[in-house]
Amino acid sequence: MSDPDKPAMSREELDRLFNTPQGMVHDKTPAAPAPSSPSSPPEPAGQGGRHRSDHHSPPRPSSPTRGDLHQVTSDLTIDETLLLHSIDWEPVDMVIGASVAAIPTMGFAGAGWAGATDQSAQAFTSAVASAVARIRDDCSAAGGVGVIGVDVDFQVHRHTVQAVLVGTAVRPAGGGRGGHPFVSDLTVRDFLLLHNAGWEPLGLAFGASFVQVPYRTIGTVFKQVTANTEMTNLTEAMYQAREQGMERLQSSAIGMGAQGVVAVQYSDRPLPFASHVIGFTSWGTAIRLSGESHRYVKPRMVVAMDDAGDLFDLQGAMGTKE
């Protein structure tokens, strides 16, 4: 614990800090174009060929020593970093996965919407699955055993669905098991509680459904305009779509061998480019017991004597609080 009457940094620490070279920002000058051979054969036909540069799988040193910060990037807060260290885990690198999938044109623009909504859901599934695969690859390349705090961004456009996942790869301090990295949008605090309770995250479960709200017949409109009544066509269509989206979420979790999904979030909003079409998307972290049974975390009951949120809590911050 630090002495509150002393400066936070010792003379030696300051010397060490100020006598190390400082970087500024990446100062990249235009480099020579990547070489490409005139004689390279095109890839087989199908959905088009592709030649990938080395950028997608950059060699990254993995030096699993405790507390090593060499080239680590992390979007965790300082609180989250300290919490992670308290269970002997450490951040490894910021990792990324993004994917864009196509939606056929008959989708929301034409009359054949009934089939297209299913295809849109399939496109969503395809985009998320590919983004998850990419972030897992990135995590493995960095030497992580899983990704936490994943920021999930889904965007549905007229003919495309875009999924972008950005999180921090983590591992037990000094290295960890290999295998299939988990992907989770849980915060470090939630990950710690889950860990202490004997559960482990397996992956990101997701589901989506799209529904075109049915138009009412003229007869129905006249009937409903004179009475306060349930709009059964809307109820049925939207209720069914919600259930379908959540069913797909659960199915993806079951497919991972999970016992359940925690911290489910869902979004239901009309699509800006298609009137009467509503998209339901849901996602959460699939989990399973890592031991034989759940461990009770036994929280301590506290009664706050004041509103700590409004007070300056420096002693707590400095680790000098009793």
Added chain:
Amino acid sequence: MAFTSGAGTGGQAGPPIDLPEAAGRRLAAKSFSSALSVADFAACLHMGMRPVGLVQGFCAMGWNPGYYLPSQTNYGNQWQGGYGTSWSGWGNVLDNYYCPHSIIASAEHPSRGYNIEATGIEATWAEGYNATYRRMLEEAEALGAHGVIGVTDATKPLIGPRVREFHLLGTAVVMDGQPAPDRVWSTYLAGSKLGKLFEAGLAPVSVVGAFAAVTVLPVCVTEIQENGRWDTYGVVSPYGEIGQLSDAQTSARRLVRDHIKSTLDGGALHGADLRVSEDSLVGRTTISAVLRGTKVRRVRDAEPLPQPVPTVRLS
């Protein structure tokens, strides 16, 4: 821009600095301004840091992407020239994509597609950010500061998408009783968060930022899939992943991460903040990614906290 030579509040004359005349007058005044909250201000004093002034750096940069980007005609000619594509001035080819139709290329049917790292724009961005950062440090040096805390980055488009203003603002602090530093350190953190960083055995080195841009020149397959169409040859269907766009979105983010890692010099990036935007520059989609954070170094061995005690608050 008028320049002045700076003198710290302690009377230390400094070298000529790249700052407006008003900055010299403001920094020479015998009072200070600070963007810190009262809590952060109190935390600073507690940690032995005395705020001495608000310091800032500013730079406006403009670029003309059309100057670099191949025209539509050149785009076709580049294909006719086959491999060996030279996008000099614009950037590096990250990925090549090929047409599966075996038909002659035209502007309407691009048989080659490219994801290109727009190094011309990246270099412009880096130049603007570096100049801004250097000017902020010059102001801090003029005050005889040891560090700059609570830095905020208000970089944003200025008049139109091709002019961007870079603006860094922070509070310069002096650590009383400590010798003058060789270099001024800086951090986005302040107050209790900065205190926790020290408690964790880490020290801030500098705020860092990086930028990456990937321009997409779509191959026919990408255009067909993006429009949700089938092609007339029975080869491409509007289903499944659009590989070129997925690669571009992923590459922009991974590139900016790799760019910033090249500045870490054995340190780590703490509190990374990634922002991505998509623009259409001369008709080409360009995905831009900005990554910011504080470069930190370990100055003391890691001492993990004891396991935190879960509590339930009764109210």
